[in-house]
Amino acid sequence: MTATRPAATRLTARQQQILELIQHAIARTGAPPTRAEIAAELGFKSANAAEEHLQALARKGAIDLVSGTSRGIRLRGDALQSLHEQRMQQLSLPLPGLAQLALPLVGRVAAGSPILAQEHVEQTYYVESGLFARKPDYLLKVRGMSMRDAGIMEGDLLAVSATREARNGQIVVARVGTDVTVKRFERHADRIELHAENPDYPTIVVQPGEPFEIEGLAVGLIRTQMFG
Incomplete structure (x- = not known):
């Protein structure tokens, strides 16, 4: 279970949604989404709206933003730990009868x-x-x-x-x-x-x-x- 964030850094519902989208993209493909992909997934009119939310997530310590690349998003703290837990659940020991x-x-x-x-x-x-x-x-x-x-x-x-x-x-x-x-x-x-x-x-x-x-x-x- 992910630890509760201090009140000063608690995420809004939309920020949490974007953070989970980033986690799921990394767990599924190995790479974070682009701003355009976030905008398309969440129905934003432009990638700038996604960028504003990413900047807020960075200020709250959930992610780091890396300049010079369209996928320059790195998870931090609780968000990174949550990704680790997702990945550990992706694979299992072999069981009889399964493909x-x-x-x-x-x-x-x-x-x-x-x-x-x-x-x-x-x-x-x-x-x-x-x-x-x-x-x-x-x-x-x-x-x-x-x-x-x-x-x-x-x-x-x-x-x-x-x-x-x-x-x-x-x-x-x-x-x-x-x-x-x-x-x-x-x-x-x-x-x-x-x-x-x-x-x-x-x-x-x-x-x-x-x-x-x-x-x-x-x-x-x-x-x-x-x-x-």
Whole structure:
């Protein structure tokens, strides 16, 4: 249960509605909505009305706004904890009689080799298929805390749908040189930026001609304690 906010920061009904919309979008797609998407979902006449509510949410400490990107919204405090709880409820242990996916768990990936090479697969998990809006192809063990503020923690199992394409703002599994990393994707005319969701980690900038490839999109999360 989400903690009660102090009176000074209690949200209006409309602000709470927008905050829940942001939480649901991140839980479903891995990315927050744009201002235009919020406006369309809630029937606002323009994206400016959505921006005003987002600024109010930022003043009350529910979110951070990141300049320079259309999806620059980060959850904070109770709102971030609520997202963690949603994600823990998205996936469950396998149960007899349910349609299930057999997902290989990928551990550390060797430089230059396919992400699903047999030597990288540690074990297989069986997960209910109906819990994903988009079918995952494998689970990737998360290392480090660079995506902490998106609710992705060290040791989590990230459900990944294999693809070579991504939209700005989506969380991707990407190969940069010999490394495989999980970051938020942002394509610009002259470069690609891979953003961490933790201010302690720098943005990775990929210049034209540098080795780079998208391996997949994040479509769900398993908190490892669920399998302890």
